[in-house]
Amino acid sequence: MRWIEISVTVDPEVAEAVSEVFNRFNPGQEGHTSAVIEIEGFDPIGDVDHLQAIVRTYIPESPEGWERARRIEVALGHLNLIRPVPPPHIQVIDEEDWANAWKKHYRPLRVGRRLVILPVWETPPAVEKEAIIIRLDPGLAFGTGLHPTTRLALQLLEEALQPGMRVLDVGTGSGILAIAAALLGARHVVATDIDPQAVTAARKNVLENQVEEHVEVREGSFPTDETFDLVIVNILPHVILNLLDQGLWRTVDEGGHLLLSGITEARETDIMLAVSARGGHITKRIREGDWVGLWVRK
Numbered sequence: 001m002r003w004i005e006i007s008v009t010v011d012p013e014v015a016e017a018v019s020e021v022f023n024r025f026n027p028g029q030e031g032h033t034s035a036v037i038e039i040e041g042f043d044p045i046g047d048v049d050h051l052q053a054i055v056r057t058y059i060p061e062s063p064e065g066w067e068r069a070r071r072i073e074v075a076l077g078h079l080n081l082i083r084p085v086p087p088p089h090i091q092v093i094d095e096e097d098w099a100n101a102w103k104k105h106y107r108p109l110r111v112g113r114r115l116v117i118l119p120v121w122e123t124p125p126a127v128e129k130e131a132i133i134i135r136l137d138p139g140l141a142f143g144t145g146l147h148p149t150t151r152l153a154l155q156l157l158e159e160a161l162q163p164g165m166r167v168l169d170v171g172t173g174s175g176i177l178a179i180a181a182a183l184l185g186a187r188h189v190v191a192t193d194i195d196p197q198a199v200t201a202a203r204k205n206v207l208e209n210q211v212e213e214h215v216e217v218r219e220g221s222f223p224t225d226e227t228f229d230l231v232i233v234n235i236l237p238h239v240i241l242n243l244l245d246q247g248l249w250r251t252v253d254e255g256g257h258l259l260l261s262g263i264t265e266a267r268e269t270d271i272m273l274a275v276s277a278r279g280g281h282i283t284k285r286i287r288e289g290d291w292v293g294l295w296v297r298k
Contacts, residue, residue: 002061004069007054007089008076013289014083015053016147021075022057025068034058061092111151112158115180120208132183135208136176137201152286152293153177153234153261159284160257160295161186165229168192168251170222170243175202175215177232182211186230189215192222227251232259237267241274249278249298257283258296268292 008018015037022035038054057072059065069090079085108125109117114132118124124133157177161167163185169178170192178191191206193199199219206215224247231252233240240260252258258280263271265287272282275296284295 002092002094004059004061004065005056005091005093006059006069006072007056008085009052009054010085012053013148013291014085015055017079017083018055018076018085021072021079022055025071025075026057026059112155115154115158117176132180134176134179134183136174136179136205137208148288148291149234149262149293150176152288152291153232153259154180155286156259156261156284156293156295157181157230157232158184160259161230163187166190168222168226168228168231170231170233170248171235171239172202172217173198173234175205175217177234178202178215178217179205179209179211181230181232182214183209186214190223190226190228191215191217192220193217194219194221221246222248222251224250227253228256229253230257230259232261234261236262237264237271240271244274244278249275249280252298254298256298258298259293260296261291261293263292263294265290265292268294 006022010018019035019037026034034057036056038056059068073088073090076085076088108119108122111117114130116125116127116131116133118133118135120135120137127133154177157180161181161184164187165181165185167178167181167186167189168191169175169181169189172178172191172193175191178189181189189211191202193202196219199217202217206212206217222243228251231248233243233248235243240262249258258275260271260275271294275282275294280296280298282294283297286293
């Protein structure tokens with residue numbers, strides 16, 4: 001079999017949006033998305049220098065496959081009206097090249113002080129003893145560590161989490177934040193997502209990191225009959241506001257913590273007003289590019 005390879009090199013902030021286009025027109029199977037994200041621009045132990053992302057998808061060559069490729073090309077043109085996306089590179093490759101072509105550029109990535117995100121097929125790099133390695137399949141769901149919102153969430157989590165906490169991760173995606181919480185010492189983590197594919201992906205990554213005793217992945221939004229020491233949400237601002245309206249604030253214990261990422265600077269004031277109206281106090285604000293992460297204390 002021959003495959004149509006479609007690839008786009010973009011800023012990491014745009015990589016997830018390109019990935020969503022690929023997955024919409026070329027859906028994967030069994031919990032996998034069809035898009036894979038490669039990262040370049042960091043040194044051998046994952047410190048970022050000049051980061052860029054290459055997003056790829058592979059379609060079996062056929063008349064129907066070429067029609068999918070055409071639709072992807074048109075959709076990327078529409079996306080370019082919002083964020084800078086160059087024209088895709090499209091080529092046909094053989095089966096043996098397809099199997100491993102996309103893996104060669106994906107390397108360990110350091111986030112925060114101790115966290116290192118490692119592709120599942122890579123040997124752990126030489127890092128300091130206190131480093132915490134998260135093994136992740138970058139072809140699964142949202143949350144590879146590439147996007148600034150994920151990095152902001154991980155940085156806040158590393159600082160806010162204390163060993164023994166009970167943690168809720170709403171919209172877990174690949175499970176990266178839930179896994180990080182468990183590896184940082186959380187006693188129990190509930191990870192939720194409304195997307196069945198994300199639930200499947202998160203469960204696989206939980207097993208890969210051997211934290212299944214501490215992380216429970218559930219399909220759905222968030223539990224309404226439980227409270228947690230720390231709740232983390234990395235979702236777009238309008239969804240955060242909807243979740244607050246639906247009672248998310250009640251899942252945070254008195255004196256507990258709510259970590260919010262996925263917030264654009266343009267909507268930051270809306271989020272701050274919403275949590276302040278419920279009795280929340282902003283403990284810390286961090287920023288990367290146009291994205292903001294907030295640590296809220298109840």
